[in-house]
Amino acid sequence: xxxxxxxxxxxxxxxxxxxxxxxxxxxxxxxxxxxxxxxxxxxxxxxxxxxxxxxxxxxxxxxxxxxxxxxxxxxxxxxxxxxxxxxxxxxxxxxxxxxxxxxxxxxxxxxxxxxxxxxxxxxxxxxxxxxxxxxxxxxxxxxxxxxxxxxxxxxxxxxxxxxxxxxxxxxxxxxxxxxxxxxxxxxxxxxxxxxxxxxxxxxxx
Numbered sequence: 001x002x003x004x005x006x007x008x009x010x011x012x013x014x015x016x017x018x019x020x021x022x023x024x025x026x027x028x029x030x031x032x033x034x035x036x037x038x039x040x041x042x043x044x045x046x047x048x049x050x051x052x053x054x055x056x057x058x059x060x061x062x063x064x065x066x067x068x069x070x071x072x073x074x075x076x077x078x079x080x081x082x083x084x085x086x087x088x089x090x091x092x093x094x095x096x097x098x099x100x101x102x103x104x105x106x107x108x109x110x111x112x113x114x115x116x117x118x119x120x121x122x123x124x125x126x127x128x129x130x131x132x133x134x135x136x137x138x139x140x141x142x143x144x145x146x147x148x149x150x151x152x153x154x155x156x157x158x159x160x161x162x163x164x165x166x167x168x169x170x171x172x173x174x175x176x177x178x179x180x181x182x183x184x185x186x187x188x189x190x191x192x193x194x195x196x197x198x199x200x201x202x203x204x205x
Contacts, residue, residue, distance in 0.1 A: 032165050035184035036157055039150045042188045046072070047143055049198055057201045058139065061132045068201060069139050071194050073130035074123070076146050079187060081127070082170060083153035086183065089169050090160055097167035100179045104168050108182035111175040115189035118196055124173040150187075157184070 050058055050068050058068040066074070089097070098104075133139040157180060168177035172186060 028162055028165050029181075032181045035181050035188060036154050038188060039154060039184060040147070042191055043143075043147055043150060046075070046191050046195075049195060050139075053198065053201060055136075059133055059135065062201075065200070066130060066197065067132060068198055069133035069142070070130040071197055072139070072142055072146070073133065074127070075191060075194060076142060076149070077127050077130065078190060079146060079149050079153075082183065082187060083149055083156070085170055086153065086180070087156060090156070090164055094161065094163035094167050097164075097169065098177060099167055104176075104178055104182075107175045108178040108185070111172060111178070112182075112185060112189050114174075115186070115193040121174075121193075 050072070053068055060067055060069070062070065133142055160180070165180055167179065169180050170183040170186075171177050172183075175186075178186070
């Protein structure tokens with residue numbers, strides 16, 4: 001149900017055509033799709049960062065904190081919750097949502113800046129403690145799951161009428177309601193935030 005095969009106007013598309021959505025949807029704000037376009041590259045960067053770690057810092061449970069596999073499972077849980085929230089929210093009418101404004105823009109910018117800093121956060125309520133992949137194949141399956149989530153979420157966002165790009169859609173536990181583009185930016189910033197944990201795993205921060 002998450003992966004439509006046509007855009008909202010009925011135009012068929014290929015997954016690898018998604019970055020060119022504004023060729024089909026000129027009514028979108030300039031740059032609105034850019035954070036969504038970047039998500040596959042953000043996932044690539046995360047997986048490459050894990051490839052540079054010793055295996056004993058990736059698999060299993062860390063004694064003094066999460067290992068990299070646990071961090072990846074946490075990211076997957078947060079991404080799943082985010083995409084499914086968007087799916088539920090956009091099943092209604094954009095006319096019922098609050099419009100984007102200076103306040104929502106400021107909240108989104110502040111969230112991005114905090115996530116790209118070295119600030120540490122408590123895990124939001126509602127997310128369970130992350131599972132620990134015990135094998136390379138389990139980790140690869142987790143990577144594949146995250147890619148499937150992102151692909152389905154991007155396809156759903158591509159299918160939405162332009163009105164949804166002008167309203168507050170996702171309710172972040174710290175920032176409050178933000179728009180679609182800022183939600184995709186949050187997913188990228190969330191990965192960036194946890195890169196600091198990867199550095200701490202090998203004593204580089």
